[in-house]
Amino acid sequence: MDYKNYNIIITGAAGGIGRELVRTFHKLNAHIIAIDIDPVKLRSMKNVYTDRFDYKTCDLRDSKQLQQILAQLNESYNVFHILINCAGISMFKDFLEISVDEWDETLAVNLRAPFIISQFFSKKIQNSESSYGRIINIASTRATMSEPGSEAYASSKGGIVALTHAMAISLSELPIIVNSISPGWIEIGDYDSLEPNDHEQHPSRRVGMPRDVANTCLYLCNPENDFINGQNIVIDGGMTKKMIYT
Numbered sequence: 001m002d003y004k005n006y007n008i009i010i011t012g013a014a015g016g017i018g019r020e021l022v023r024t025f026h027k028l029n030a031h032i033i034a035i036d037i038d039p040v041k042l043r044s045m046k047n048v049y050t051d052r053f054d055y056k057t058c059d060l061r062d063s064k065q066l067q068q069i070l071a072q073l074n075e076s077y078n079v080f081h082i083l084i085n086c087a088g089i090s091m092f093k094d095f096l097e098i099s100v101d102e103w104d105e106t107l108a109v110n111l112r113a114p115f116i117i118s119q120f121f122s123k124k125i126q127n128s129e130s131s132y133g134r135i136i137n138i139a140s141t142r143a144t145m146s147e148p149g150s151e152a153y154a155s156s157k158g159g160i161v162a163l164t165h166a167m168a169i170s171l172s173e174l175p176i177i178v179n180s181i182s183p184g185w186i187e188i189g190d191y192d193s194l195e196p197n198d199h200e201q202h203p204s205r206r207v208g209m210p211r212d213v214a215n216t217c218l219y220l221c222n223p224e225n226d227f228i229n230g231q232n233i234v235i236d237g238g239m240t241k242k243m244i245y246t
Contacts, residue, residue: 001222003030007080009073010034011060011117012087014041016188017138020210021084021217026052028218033073033080035060036087060087060113061105070120079128082221083121085114085160086138091152103152110156115163118178122171133176134221137164138213141184141236157182161232168230177229179220183213184236203238 008025012018013034022032026049034055036042042055054076056069073080091098091106118135125133140157142150164180171178186208187194199206212235219225220233234240 003028006030007077008032008082009080010084010086012036014038017186017210017213018086020214021086024214060109066113066116079130080121080124081132082134084136084217085117092149094149095151098152106152107156111159118167122174122176125176126174131175132223135176135178136217136220137180139180139182139232141182141234141240143182145240165230177226179228180232181213181216182232182234184208184239186210186213203242208237
């Protein structure tokens with residue numbers, strides 16, 4: 001699909017998956033609005049994507065700062081077509097030791113920010129003549145499976161899955177389709193340094209890559225795929241279907 005004249009907001013755009021989403025959609029002629037906390041990485045991306053690329057530096061923990069950024073975008077753009085809530089932070093700490101502030105910080109970035117941006121995005125479409133809208137929330141397989149110390153992160157991602165199906169119903173009167181993606185192990189570092197067992201433990205026989213998530217986003221954004229709504233799509237090479245006993 002050619003995304004010429006499509007405005008796409010991507011949060012966490014300077015990270016591994018977010019950066020791949022920018023690359024993928026920009027290659028298909030979309031206009032990207034990248035949001036991230038890292039101004040250095042965003043500026044370096046601007047040097048690569050010299051056209052059809054706008055960026056905003058924002059700390060998603062700060063709801064007032066986020067609202068200010070959204071107000072600027074509201075003035076600059078008539079409508080947005082796709083929103084991918086990709087930004088996230090992980091907090092893995094002993095359940096008996098994690099503080100309320102650490103809990104709140106994780107949920108602020110991973111759950112509150114997608115709610116705020118999605119609400120802004122939806123109102124923008126409501127006030128336009130657009131007949132197309134897609135919201136994709138990046139969740140995690142940790143929404144449904146856990147290891148010790150993952151309470152804050154797992155709760156935030158479980159909330160994302162719930163927020164997704166709730167918004168799909170609430171926004172059904174608007175031309176907006178809402179889905180989430182739960183990645184498993186997506187390697188954003190040195191893929192070549194992985195050990196054979198890293199790959200072989202996956203039923204798909206390999207560790208995931210950012211492109212696996214980007215390709216799923218492309219599928220969900222295709223206008224012909226509007227009957228997939230309110231769903232959480234797991235991209236994990238089959239790992240969550242594998243019984244593991246020790």
